[in-house]
Amino acid sequence: MDPKQHLYLVDGSAYIFRAYHRLPPLTNPEGTPVGAVYGYTTMLWKLADDLNKADGPTHLAVILDAGSKSFRNDIYEEYKANRPPPPEDLRPQFPLIRDATRAFSLPCIEEQGFEADDLIASYARAAAEQGWNVTIVSSDKDLMQLVGTCEKGGGKIDMLDTMKNQRIDIDEVVEKFGVPPEKVGDVLALMGDSVDNVPGVYGVGPKTATKLIQDYGDLEAALAAAPEMKKSKLQERLIEQAEQARLSKVLVTLKEDCNLPMPIEDFKLDAIPPEPLAAFLSTHGFTSLLKRLNGGAGSPERATQLNPAKPVTAGAGPAEGAARQSPPEFPALDYAAYECVQTLEALQAWVDKAAAAHLVAVDTETSALDAMQADLTGVSLAIGPNEACYIPLGHGGSDMFAEKPQQVPLDKAIEALKPLLENDAVLKVGQNIKYDLNVLARYGIAVAPVDDTMIESFCLDAGRSIDGIGGGHGMDELSERHLGHKPMAFKDLCGTGKKAIPFGEVPLDKATHYAAEDADVTWRLHAVLKPRLSEEGGTRIYERVDRPLIPVVAQMERHGIKVDREKLAGLSSQFAETIGALEAEIHEAAGQEFTIGSPKQLGEVLFDKLGYKGGKKGKSGQYSTDQSVLEKLAGEGAQVATKVLEWRQLSKLRSTYTEALQAAINPKTGRVHTSYSLVGAQTGRLSSTDPNLQNIPIRTEIGRQIRDCFVADSGNVLLAADYSQIELRLAAFMADVPSLKEAFANGEDIHARTAQEMFGTVDRDTRGRAKTINFAILYGISRWGLAGRLGVEADEAQAMIDRYFERFPGIQRYIAYTLEQVRERGYSETLFGRKTWFPRITSKNQAERQGSERAAINAPIQGTCADIIKRAMVRMQPELEQAGLGHVRMLLQVHDELVFELPEADVAAASQVIERVMASAAEPAVKLDVPLGVEIGSGSSWGAAH
Structure with missing residues (x-):
């Protein structure tokens, strides 16, 4: 047998889901979803190109799952029971992905009853026993059991993680699991798998599982040694759950003797006929890939000589570095096509065109x-690409004697625009349209209905960067990301x-280019x-939560809240006196x-002059004093540090x-108008x-004093309605923790209940600790972080975390899942x-990865x-109006609190209506089995309402 034979086995099922979640949904000319198909095709193309540049394969096949059930479900009915069904728009793409594989003239292998x-x-074992080298293209931890050299034939098996561009050999497996590949199944059996619903041994995580196998050699030896172990929870669980562990070993062990649906020799990698691939790309509208194929220097001599796709950045998260299908084919932005509207007749013509279009992008200057x-x-409108105008209304400089350009009189323009902007049959689209709503409301225009591109982007891409462009939602960034166009800068x-x-004071020609471009880009x-x-799947959150909130928040901003200037000034003077006294101390x-x-001077005083330990200098050469x-x-008793804080x-x-706050008082309204994002x-x-x-x-005397400065108008009071411990209530529901729900x-008192569960007694100290732990756990806190908050050693903090998870195992399962x-x-969702x-959840940088993990744990609950x-x-205003309380004004939203006047x-x-609306706000979309408590208070000031 030729020793150069090298078989590559591509885990196609992993490719499918990676492609689906990394790329935006797309449809082919027939309207069938093909986003995952496009991503899969691109990834397969890139793999081929990368392999050609390296030690390419002589044989290659793509392996897929034939269905959701396998022989393991016969052994354990609950196997993979936690996995949700494939998304509706992914299901029709499965057969097309098989077509994509065959379009590359590659074998596509699957078998009912067996997993990929x-x-x-x-296949890997059969090839290695024939002396072939085998590379498995996957990062699946279960497949790491196969890595190594086959004793029978001498063939070597390794893995290739294309996401990280990393080869996985024996050393990498040992680094990950602490044991060689042949022992990985034992570790997996002990720790279980929440995604696949492999039970494992409850409470045994990766570190404990690894240590047990390192100490005893394998699973059976560890279970046999359990009766002689030191008495502990671990010993009890190993004894009680021994059969569960053995079952788990069966579930995680790969079957290496399946009947091979196609002989390995048939996987030989020969030249790819370009015609089937071209036909496939053309059928599904993958024009950019088709151009790439046609742009190559003739037909490829072999599969790995395709022109390369855009490379995936090594170490990129699931949302980064992915190839994306081109946006709709828009013509280039043409400033010459924009119209400067300077007459009432021209304005009316634009109003009529926009009304006929039923959709118009709007922006105010x-x-x-x-x-x-x-x-x-001024106001700009757009009804299509390059169909945009600017309506100047206040140009000509501030000097009353300066010559002003011809423009529609403001009152006439408002009179013409109002019917259009208030027309229910015309959708008004803006970028941060809340600002425009508030500006136009002051001129008597109630703009509705609206869409907002900034919020659309947020509902789709919160937290991720795309194609190397940052993850913000401002218009310039969105334009560069999605349109490949850098708009004119205001500066x-x-x-x-x-x-x-x-x-x-900007000349009208330049002002028209800038303002009309904003509307054009927004459209x-x-x-x-x-x-x-x-x-x-972003419609639900956009249409049911964020979009209807735009006019609500805009109105709250217009209401504003009154502040007592004299009280603020007095408090400011009081603070100044205290600050002066602290400086002297x-x-x-x-x-x-x-x-x-000055951090520099403070650091020198603390660590050089006073000699406190622990000073660390940064790159600038000065001590950190954060x-x-x-x-x-x-x-540690440093008085200077206490006083500086x-x-x-x-x-x-x-x-x-x-x-x-004194400076922020609006001179016309006498109120403060915060801006909500x-x-x-x-x-x-x-x-x-x-x-x-x-x-x-929130809970300090100083904070109360500041809130006392927010007051109601004469004859009114402020009412504060606050969700009580809503994050803990949702955690109890989402993690399904019966004791907390009860x-x-x-x-x-949930903190007292936790103290009783954790420490066996409830007093001021244990309740305080329980409260800290309750919230800290939901933020994914580390042992070191909890130790810092509680003032204890790291080991003691870890013991508290362990005890918390033991008392509330649902929380631990929720975090793992x-x-x-x-x-x-x-x-997260x-x-x-x-x-x-x-996108940094898989980063090689430990600080980035752990920061993402902490945020990911809390995001579903806080979100x-x-x-x-x-x-x-x-829902609040309609419910108040129905109760005859339409004059009640919602002024503020701060954290979990709403403030009314x-x-x-x-x-x-009003309290009855407000409490009912807040308590039932999740319904009917989500039915909670934990009540949402609402605490309500009222008084002459915000502070008095608490």
Whole structure:
């Protein structure tokens, strides 16, 4: 036998799901979904090219799963029972993927009753016993059992992880599992697999499983030694669950003696006839791949000489580095095609065209960024690619004697635009259209209905970057990412700094190019993004949660909230006095005066002069004095560090709130109008700016004093409605923890219940610790992080984490399952279908990977919280109006809290409606078996309402 024979076995099933989750859904000319087909084809193409550049195969086959059931289901009925059925739009793509494989003239192997892994194992073993080398193209941990040299024939089996561009040999298997390949099945049997529903031994994770096999040699030896082990939970479980472990070993062991559906020799890799591949690409509209095929230098001599696809970046997450089908074929943006509308007749013609089109992209140009104070400078419209105009309304400079260009009078323009922008039969599309809604509302126009490209992008791609372009949702970034076009920059027209001019002073030709381009780009982005919502499962979260929230939040911003300027000024003076006193105390404790706000000087005082241990210098050569460093020193009794922490907090609160809030008062309304972002937090939570009301300390005396400055108008009160422990309630439901669900159903103190479960007693200390643990676990905290929060050693913190998981095993299962899902799919998902992408979840950088894992654990819970309160906000005004309380105004949303302003006489009636709406906000989309508690209070100020 020729020693150069080298068989490559491609795990096609893994390719399918990777392609499906990495690429946007696409359809072929017949309307059949083909996103996964396109991704699969591209990945197979790239593999062929990469192999040609390296040590290419002599034989190659693609192995697929024939169905969802195998002989393992006969052994264990619950095998893979946790796996959801394939998505509806993926099912019709399975036969097309087989067609794609055959279009490459490659063998496509599958067998009913067996998994792809078993066929791979059987072919790999048969080839290796004939002396062939075998490479399995996969990263599946189960297949790592096969790696090594075959004793019988001498053939070598290794693996190729194309995602990481990494070969997996014996050393890599040992590095991952701590045991050689032939012992991997024993480790897997002990630890189980939550994705495949392999039971394993409860509570035994990868590290424990590895140590047991290292210590005892194999599974049976470990089980036999269990009675003699030191008495512990592990010993009990090994004894009680021995048969479960043996069953798991059967489930994870690959079958290496399957009947081979096709002889190995038939896998010989010969020249690829280009005609079948070209026909396949043409049939499904894969024009970019077809051009690549036709652009090659004649027919390929062998399969691996195809022109290369765009390379996948090594180590990229599931959402990065993927080839993507081209967006719709738009003509290049043409500034010359844009119209500057300067007469009422021309404006009316555009209004008529937009009404006939039933969809128009809208953008406003203003004199300032504050929507509540900015003057309208102009409006741009677009009804198609390059069919865009700009309507100047406030151009000509600020000098009353300056010559102004011809433009439609503002009142006439508003009169002409109002019927169009309020027409229910015309969809208005904007990029961050909430801003435009607020600007136009001040001119008497209630824009509706609306779509927002920024929010469409957020519902599709929150957290991921695409084709090397960042993951933001601003128009410029979206345009570059989806249209390949870099829009004109505002600063190029208006300049920056002291030389900047207002947009109203920009010449009309340049202003038209800039403003009409914004509308044109927005129209094109909507044409790209809106279809993806239905294709990628984003419609539910967009249509039921985020889109209807746009006008609600806009109205809240317009309402604003009153603040007591005098009280703020007094509090600011009080803070200033305290800050001055703290400075004196810090200088006295340090033995010298220095600039407290200078990290360099503070570091030198702490570590050089006072000699505290633990100082670390960064690349700049100065000591780190961040929050964690100071908290550690304060815990060790460093008075200077304690006082500096107080000084920093007060200084920040003074500058951010007591001073900034006074400056933020709108002179016309006398109220503060914060701006909410619907895309500011990756998990879907609202964030606020100008001013930021999210970071006011919640439970401190200082925070209460600041909230006391937010007040109701005369004759009214403020009402605060707050979800009680909603994250813990959702965790109990999503992780299915009976004891926690029971506690919530009975109205128990959940932290006291946890303290009783964890420590066997409830007092102030144990309840406080239980509260910290309850929330920390949901954020994926490490032993070191928990140790820092509780002030204990890392081992003690780990013991608490272990005990928590022992008492609430559902939480541990939830965390494991969530991480498995995110690693496999690249994203987490809330109960309402909101996706958050984690492209660094498989990063080689430990800090990046662990940070993504912590965020991924919490994202489904925190995101579901955000979805629920958003649903409550959308439903609130109609329910209040139906109850005759339409005058109640919703002013603020902060974390899990809603703040309202209303007459004091209506508090009782409004409270009933508000509580009912908030408590039932998840329904009917999601039926919770844990009640959502709502706490309501009222008073003359926000602080008094708590």
